[in-house]
Amino acid sequence: MSTRGHLEVKNSHLILGGVDTVTLSEQFGTPLYITNEARIRANYRRFKEAFPDAEIYYAAKSNYNLTVLKILAEEGAGADVFSGGELHCALKAGIPSDKILFNGNSKTDAELEMAVKNNVRISVDSLDELRTLSEIAHKYDNLVGISFRVNPDISPRTHPKIATGLKESKFGIPFKEIIVTYKEAQSTENIKIEGIHCHIGSQILDVSPFLEATKKMINLVKELARFGIHLEFIDIGGGLGISYENEVAPSPKDLADVILPVFVEGTKALEIHPKLVLEPGRYIMADTTILLTKANTVKHAYRNFVGVDAGFNLLIRPAMYDAHHRIVVANKADEKSSSVYTIVGPICESGDVLARDRFLPKIEKDDLIAILDVGAYGFSMSSQYNGRPRCAELLVHHGKVDIIRKEESYDDLLVNQVLPSRFR
Numbered sequence: 528m529s530t531r532g533h534l535e536v537k538n539s540h541l542i543l544g545g546v547d548t549v550t551l552s553e554q555f556g557t558p559l560y561i562t563n564e565a566r567i568r569a570n571y572r573r574f575k576e577a578f579p580d581a582e583i584y585y586a587a588k589s590n591y592n593l594t595v596l597k598i599l600a601e602e603g604a605g606a607d608v609f610s611g612g613e614l615h616c617a618l619k620a621g622i623p624s625d626k627i628l629f630n631g632n633s634k635t636d637a638e639l640e641m642a643v644k645n646n647v648r649i650s651v652d653s654l655d656e657l658r659t660l661s662e663i664a665h666k667y668d669n670l671v672g673i674s675f676r677v678n679p680d681i682s683p684r685t686h687p688k689i690a691t692g693l694k695e696s697k698f699g700i701p702f703k704e705i706i707v708t709y710k711e712a713q714s715t716e717n718i719k720i721e722g723i724h725c726h727i728g729s730q731i732l733d734v735s736p737f738l739e740a741t742k743k744m745i746n747l748v749k750e751l752a753r754f755g756i757h758l759e760f761i762d763i764g765g766g767l768g769i770s771y772e773n774e775v776a777p778s779p780k781d782l783a784d785v786i787l788p789v790f791v792e793g794t795k796a797l798e799i800h801p802k803l804v805l806e807p808g809r810y811i812m813a814d815t816t817i818l819l820t821k822a823n824t825v826k827h828a829y830r831n832f833v834g835v836d837a838g839f840n841l842l843i844r845p846a847m848y849d850a851h852h853r854i855v856v857a858n859k860a861d862e863k864s865s866s867v868y869t870i871v872g873p874i875c876e877s878g879d880v881l882a883r884d885r886f887l888p889k890i891e892k893d894d895l896i897a898i899l900d901v902g903a904y905g906f907s908m909s910s911q912y913n914g915r916p917r918c919a920e921l922l923v924h925h926g927k928v929d930i931i932r933k934e935e936s937y938d939d940l941l942v943n944q945v946l947p948s949r950f951r
């Protein structure tokens with residue numbers, strides 16, 4: 528079995544955070560999301576060490592479990608939030624409001640109000656939004672700090688569904704219109720210009736698009752300074768990729784080595800020394816977590832299909848992006864691979880395939896399949912499709928186990944549904 532980092536094998540069993548995953552399945556049932564706290568902290572610290580002077584605004588969309596947010600708050604992280612819900616969770620977790628940036632291309636007035644009332648900075652996506660925000664800030668007699676989200680027109684080599692800085696993307700203000708936009712904001716009431724923001728995409732395995740983005744942002748900042756607009760922060764977003772299969776992934780240090788010299792040199796001449804902000808999500812969370820699922824059936828049809836108890840209701844990445852997640856047979860973790868299997872979920876859709884044609888040890892009914900690297904965009908993208916309650920989430924830490932989210936029940940599927948009286 529190929530494990531990496533914090534995963535171990537003992538007596539043929541997969542061990543995470545010092546805890547035997549087979550024992551966890553007996554205690555808590557399956558499916559189960561299991562997260563290793565030590566790995567979250569180690570990933571965060573590795574990132575922070577590479578960027579000691581930068582602010583790290585963890586991308587809450589990747590995993591907004593309250594305990595995860597609390598751990599990162601303890602480590603000193605801020606947050607990039609993309610909805611009122613994520614803002615609510617970040618504040619509940621104790622992330623200070625001055626370390627939160629509210630992003631989003633289509634915020635509701637209620638979300639803007641929530642940010643204004645909580646003194647949270649907003650990354651504004653359009654002039655239309657700026658005007659609405661100004662009215663809301665006026666209503667609350669508040670001065671709201673903003674950045675604009677720039678569309679830098681950069682093409683990172685990643686899945687098209689997660690490239691966000693292409694010129695045709697829905698995010699941000701076109702590069703060419705940025706100066707005019709800032710000028711309008713300069714004279715907009717109740718608005719304080721503080722920063723500039725971009726995010727070019729996700730799962731990026733080459734540092735050069737980040738360098739290109741940094742250069743473009745610094746040039747904009749210099750140009751803005753000529754108009755008397757001095758920024759306090761430059762946020763270049765998240766997007767650092769990880770190795771899901773055998774890809775060579777740059778480390779935070781590799782990223783820092785490329786962008787920091789340009790950032791430091793570029794900002795030296797400016798009146799104010801802007802802070803660098805980064806918004807990693809996947810790098811911090813992806814490899815901290817496994818999804819443990821049980822084989823319900825094994826059948827040989829056109830392929831060897833293993834039907835497990837988790838499907839794209841719990842992990843949509845393979846179906847949505849053809850994403851590869853490594854598979855370990857958790858109760859046979861050191862057995863030799865002998866056959867090729869396709870791991871499929873129980874959802875009534877042929878696209879419900881979690882892993883295709885994997886060479887694995889012999890799989891039988893009730894064997895445990897661990898799907899690796901699911902801590903980012905795993906649970907946070909789950910649904911109740913096909914009437915399937917979501918599973919529990921556990922946190923393991925040096926041999927200890929905590930439930931950090933209870934599994935849902937069948938009644939939870941109905942909890943917010945209301946039967947009109949004539950049907951009762």
Ligand code: LLP
Pocket residue numbers: 586588589607630689691726728729730764765766767806807808809810844848903904
């Ligand atoms: N900042 C902004 C404004 C973002 O939109 C994102 C991700 C991030 C930061 C964090 O990016 P990261 O460091 O995690 O790559 N569901 C997809 C990924 C969508 C990413 C959306 N934005 C997936 O499962 O691959």
